[in-house]
Amino acid sequence: MEFLKNSWWKIFGVIILLYVIAGGLLFEAPQLPVIRESVRNIYFHVGMWFSMMFILFMALFFSLLYLRYFRPDDDLKAVTAVKTGLVFGTLGLLTGMIWAHHTWGSFWVNDPKLNGAAVGMLTYLAYMVLRGSVDEQDKKARLAAVYNIFAFVLFFVFIMILPRLSQGSIHPGIEGNPALSTGDLDPRMRKVFFPAIAGWIIMAWWLFRVYFRILRLRKNIDELNEND
Amino acid sequence: MLSEIGHMIRKEITLEWREKFAFNGVLLYLVSTVFVCYLSFARLIDVPTWNSLFWIIMLFAAINAVLKSFLQERDGRLLYYYTLLRPQSIINAKIVYNAVLMAALGMAGLLVFVSFMGNPIQNMPLFMLNMLLGVAGFSSVLSMVSAIASKARNNFTLMAVLSFPLVLPLLLVLIRVSAAAIGGAGLMEEIPNLFVIVLLTGITLVLSNILFPYIWKE
């Protein structure tokens, strides 16, 4: 079974997420004031941010690889990762905004963690703009890789120090990490929360792979047409 | 290395002196912006607004000042440096030079700003120290971004878009410290925040030294 050999982890991921959807919405959840049933959004909102960070780490890794070996494929992987990361970031923002609307009363509050997330999104949008404004292929790849590394490190330092600087954040989670620490998670939620993180990361990896293959194919066809 | 940096800085200053209009342009930009703000607010503004306005104007002036730092290097001259100097010397010289330029610009800006908008600052030494540290940080981030932008098309927009998210962390800390300085806070209370500014600048410097060679070579 060639199919099962290559795709078992995809099926595994889908099954996990089916469990997360069902368990997350139907299992018993702790009753907290104000948050109440919306606590179930954790499985989706936090999953989006974890996947985004995972995929952006990959983008950083591929940018480093590119500057080491100058292989065009690494650059293509870095862009693909950034684009996938932007998709998950947008979903994370949307799920977060809906949640904020229910618990804090407005879609956006002036909070260091939210602002940190917004700056991160701006950084990666800027990365895309930079790629758009260079024509030569290898110069584009080089500049983009440099900017990606530069921006990622500064962004990471930023979200580490920013919450410490302000008088505290209303957004839960350990300092510097826009996600929950395991300590403040109700034991009843853990049996859905951890699978949820794993499932969303598998999903992100799968999306990244398919997207990368599409972009690579498109590039190869373009090159073929130019040679003719 | 140090002597190379020294040579580069001296060359920058000579060039700047020869093309004074560029610096004067930024200075005029600064004065005009302050004047526009003065006219549009048309009354004494409150302290938080004063503070944010000052830093936003400084940021835009800084971007304008740094923008030309790699653009004016015409291709022939670039090639010449490339054979002569280590890339690290070039970026470090640019950073030091831009920091000095921005410090001068900052002082001038502060003078203009205070004379138009009033002077609410209670702890002037802290405000100055904060501004000088901030200028060093701005210079290191913006020099690097300017090097990237100079290799791409469509420069001012690109420069602004690329640098805003990178400068923002620094800007937020600077605004905090400067608000404290205006309110009359002592130096000791603000040491942690000043340390953050130094840390950010240090990280940027290290990254610039590692990454600049990749931008530099053709």
Added chain:
Amino acid sequence: MIEPGEKMMVVVMVLSLILLGLAGFLFYLERRLDKAEKKLREIESREKDFASSVH
């Protein structure tokens, strides 16, 4: 308090269907990519053969 009753069941069904739809779409894309990549390799090797036969 929402009872784990009919209303939530409907939501669970809808979300699951969306997920399955997405997964199906990805599998479909991968199948088409497999074919396209294979075809591309064939074309490339044919061009290489052609080039070497000319020389």
